[in-house]
Amino acid sequence: MRLKNERIRGGSFLLSSVSLDHLFIPEDLTDEHRMIGRMTSDFIEGEVVPNDQEIERQHFEVTVELLRQAGELGLLGADVPERYGGAGLDKISSAVITESMVRGSSFALTLGAHVGIGTLPIVLFGTEDQKQKYLPYLATGKKFAAYCLTEPSSGSDALGAKTVAELNEAGTHYILNGSKQYITNAGFADVFIVYAKVKGEKFTAFIVEREFPGLDTGPEEKKMGIKGSSTRPLILENCMVPVENVLGEVGNGHVIAFNILNIGRYKLAIGCVGTSKWVIELSAKYAKERKQFGKSIADFPLIQKKLAEMAVLTFATESMVYRTAGLMEEALASINQSNQDFGKQIAEAIEEYALECSINKVFASEALDFISDEGVQIHGGYGYIQDYKIERIYRDSRVNRIFEGTNEINRLLIPATLIKRAMKGKLPLMAAVQGLQKELVAYMPSLLEYDGPLAKEEAMVDAAKKIFLLISGTALVKHQQGLEDEQELLESIANTIITIFAMESCLLRTKKCLERNDPTRLKEEMTQVFIYDAFHQLEQTARTALASLEEGDRLQTQLSILKKLTRFTPCNTVQLKRSIARKILETEKYLA
Incomplete structure (x- = not known):
């Protein structure tokens, strides 16, 4: 899959319009993509689900055998080039596999950690020798991988790691000492991607094998959710790692760590999409079956409202995630991995969309938490009982807001990344801020004529971008270099x-479908609901931010500008949500 014309810059959506030629949407999935999704779902339903209880009880011999079966089907090698034993699929196929895998619960996490943060560092940054040595085994399920970044004293602050590496006198091995915490797959992994500081300073990645002397693991952690996955500490006591197992360059471990985390963030969001659809299916079926006061609870408007809001949030998440997957595919597919500096090119391509990856992670994880919580509520008392799948989904979902950098850290990264890109001249942020005043003079949303489907919603998106410029511009002028200390304001931004x-x-996805004359009525309804509800929340966020920035007459001036930007007649979202819910209940599953 290749997108047309010039590549989109990361973060540029805030400052300019987006051509639909640059947009990948779920409706663009090919027959091959859908076939891969069905194969994955069939494997989960036929092989993993029957072994669910054994997996949940941490019978890792069952997990390992199922991973090997997945390897035989090619599900472990989607991101591994064919010459190293993988399938060499595009990033869209990889996304489809990730979304389709989620009904395997803990097994999905286990597999995702292996193929993602475990294997991808070698795929993207390994030397030719390292790829030939490890990837054929990792892609086929003969060996399994784990990613070791977090330490007892450093979680989101990855560069605060205390694990050290010293070169021995012979210059043949690095001696690693320290410990890592919360390592997924540690109970059975054969290969560990470990980060340590050479001479206590140079943050570096290493490929460490389980059989290397000095490597051990601690006991399994007792977790709230994802109980079937292995989570243990990794202990390194004079662990001897050959010098040829340095991954990337000494001192450049941060490049690998941060970019693998970026990929991990958007892959986590993809998984949240699949789980959200699952919750809607479970909840719709239960709502139709459950009788109260002489009728199905699906007939109650407040239950319908919940289902509609769950579907709308899923639609938004799905639209964002596949949009980002398309951007990542375009960026990475253009790189020739036989080039000498391919590692640098890959890092630059992933970093280009670091902003979007953090956005996806935060939005998707919080959307799933809301959706799974509402799923429990629809199930009532039964939702609190372990016999019902929704109870486990609710517990399992909670960790997503912690994985891959907490949502708080990602919220700080989003404006920081944007400002950094602007300072490097990659985005004309300050020029847009300076041009805002001129735009506002002639801007009168109440006088605009909205001609065509979603024209008003398009105007609201445009107004939202102006609100962003108003807040961020005011914040940059007032705080300048001190802005990084204003965390509440950064959160609002x-x-x-x-x-x-x-x-x-949401808007672009529906517009693209309209251009192609695809059936769009449900998409239009969900787009309208999401934009109106989100715009109202955005207005409140802006008021809070402006009140923290200004006072007196200056605050009143800013609030009058905000009022001008938010002067849109509301639509009847109550009826729209009822219409959406009816369609969900008719099919007992998520639709778009």
């Missing part, structure tokens, strides 16, 4: 950016 990306992703 991040929330505004996240909301804009979500609103626009």
Whole structure:
């Protein structure tokens, strides 16, 4: 899959319109993509689900055998080039596999950690010798991988790691000492991607094999959710690692760590999409079956409202995630991995969309938490009982807001990344801020004529971008270099950016379907609901941010500008949500 014309810059959606030629949407999935999704779902339903209880009880011999079966089907090698034993699929196929895998619960996490953060560092940054040595085994399920970054004293602050590496006198091995915490797959992994500081300073990645002397693991952690996955500490006591097992360059471990985390963030979001659809299916079926006061609870408007809001959030998440997957595919597919500096090119390509990856992670994980919580509520008392799948989904979903950098850290990263890109001249942020005043003079949304489907919603997205410029511009002028200390304000800016990306992703997806004369009525309804509800929240966020920035007459001036930007007649979202719910209940599953 290749997109047309010039590549989109990361973060540019805030400052300019987006051509539909650059947009990948779920409706663009090919027959091959759908076939891969069905194969994955069939494997989960036929092989993993029957072994669910054994997996949940941490019978890892069952997990390992199922991973090997997945390897035989090619499900472990989607991101591994064919010459190293993988399938060499595009990033869209990889996304489809990730979404389709989620009904395997803990097994999905286990597999995802192996193929993603475990294997991808070698795929993307390994030397030719390292790829030939490890990838054929990792892609086929003969060996399994784990990723070791977190330490007892450093979680989101990855560069605060205390694990050290010293070169021995012979210059043949690095001696690693330290410990890692919360390592997924540690109970049975054969290969560990470990980060340590050479001479206590140079943050570096290493490929460490289980059989290397000095490597051990601690006991399994007792977790709230994802109980069937292995989570243990990794202990390194004079662990001897050959010098040829340095991954990338000494001192450049941060490049690998941060970019693998970026990929991990958007892959986590993809998994949240699949789980959200699953919750809607379980909840719709239960709502139709459950009788109260002489009728099905699906007939109650407040239950319908819940189902509609769950579907709308899923639609937004799905639109954002596949939009980002398309951007990642375009960026990575253009790189020739036989080039000498391919590692640098890959890092630059992934970093280009670091902003979007963080946006996806935050939005998707919080959307799933809301959706799974509402799923429990629809199930009532039964939702609190372990016999019902929704109870486990609710527990399992909670960790997503912690994985791959907490949502708080990602919210700080979003504006920081944007400002950094602007300072490097990659985005004309300050020029847009300076041009805002001129735009506002002639801007009168109440006088605009909305001609055509979703024209008003398009104007609202445009207004949201102006609100972002108003807040961020005021913040930059007032705080300048001190802005990084104003975390509440940065949170407001991040929330505004996240909301804009979500609103626009819904809008563009539906517009692209309209252009192709695809059936769109349900998409239009969900787009309208999401944009109106999100825009209202964005207005409140903006008021809070402006109140923290200004006071007196200056605050009143800013609030009058905000009022001008938010002067849109509301639509009847009550009826729209009822219409959406009816369609969901008719089919007993998520639709778009």
